[in-house]
Amino acid sequence: MALTQTQPRATARFRKISFAGLATAGAAAAALTLVPSAAHAAEPTARSASVSQAAAAKAGHADNLDGWIREALGIMKAKGIPGTYEGLHRNIMRESAGDPNAQNGWDVNAQNGTPSKGLLQVIQPTFDAYHVEGTANDLTDPVANIAAAANYAADKYGSIDNVDSAY
Numbered sequence: 001m002a003l004t005q006t007q008p009r010a011t012a013r014f015r016k017i018s019f020a021g022l023a024t025a026g027a028a029a030a031a032l033t034l035v036p037s038a039a040h041a042a043e044p045t046a047r048s049a050s051v052s053q054a055a056a057a058k059a060g061h062a063d064n065l066d067g068w069i070r071e072a073l074g075i076m077k078a079k080g081i082p083g084t085y086e087g088l089h090r091n092i093m094r095e096s097a098g099d100p101n102a103q104n105g106w107d108v109n110a111q112n113g114t115p116s117k118g119l120l121q122v123i124q125p126t127f128d129a130y131h132v133e134g135t136a137n138d139l140t141d142p143v144a145n146i147a148a149a150a151n152y153a154a155d156k157y158g159s160i161d162n163v164d165s166a167y
Contacts, residue, residue, distance in 0.1 A: 065089075065098045065142075068119070072146035075134050083150045087161030092146070095121040095166075100142040118145035121166075126152055 061067035069088050076083055096102035096119050104116040114123045118140050127139045130151040135144035153160040 065092065065119075068100070068142035068146060071143045072135075072150065075132060075143070075147050076150055078134070079132055079147075079151075081132070081147070081151050081154050082159040082161070083154070084161055087159065087163070088146060088150065091149075091160055091163055092119045095119065100140060100145065118142070118149075120145055120149035122149050122152070130155070 061071040069085055069092070072088065073083065073085060075081075092098055095116075098119065100119050102118065102121065104110055104121055107116065109116050109123050114125060116123050119142055122139060122145055124139055127145070127148045130148045131137060131144065132147035132151050135141065135147045138144055139148075150160045153163050157163055
């Protein structure tokens with residue numbers, strides 16, 4: 001039977017892919033605990049939280065997940081940070097289910113005193129190193145969180161679109 005002969009190969013292939021995925025996710029999670037390099041990061045700024053809100057109102061972006069992603073994409077484009085709506089949305093839904101106030105209180109970062117926060121679960125040292133000018137200097141500001149995380153992902157993985165697990 002053809003099904004019985006191909007099934008063991010398919011199972012072995014799935015196991016190999018699953019193991020590779022687990023190894024990649026583990027390595028990516030470990031990378032988050034390191035202090036990031038700002039070699040390719042956008043220049044930091046000391047803008048207030050009202051900057052993102054004012055920019056959103058000016059650009060006609062809604063004060064919701066769709067609006068935050070669209071505003072961040074505009075800033076990312078202006079700063080040369082790659083990423084798509086789909087890549088951002090997929091990662092946001094996995095990391096925080098779209099809750100800008102989400103906070104991880106149990107992982108190694110939280111145990112070390114720097115919990116992951118916001119839409120894309122960024123830790124403060126990563127936010128500080130990858131903060132994008134033109135966004136609020138506030139880790140939990142939705143647009144600033146998205147832009148900083150995308151800036152970090154661009155530096156480490158080429159784009160937020162290349163991230164398919166914890167990063």
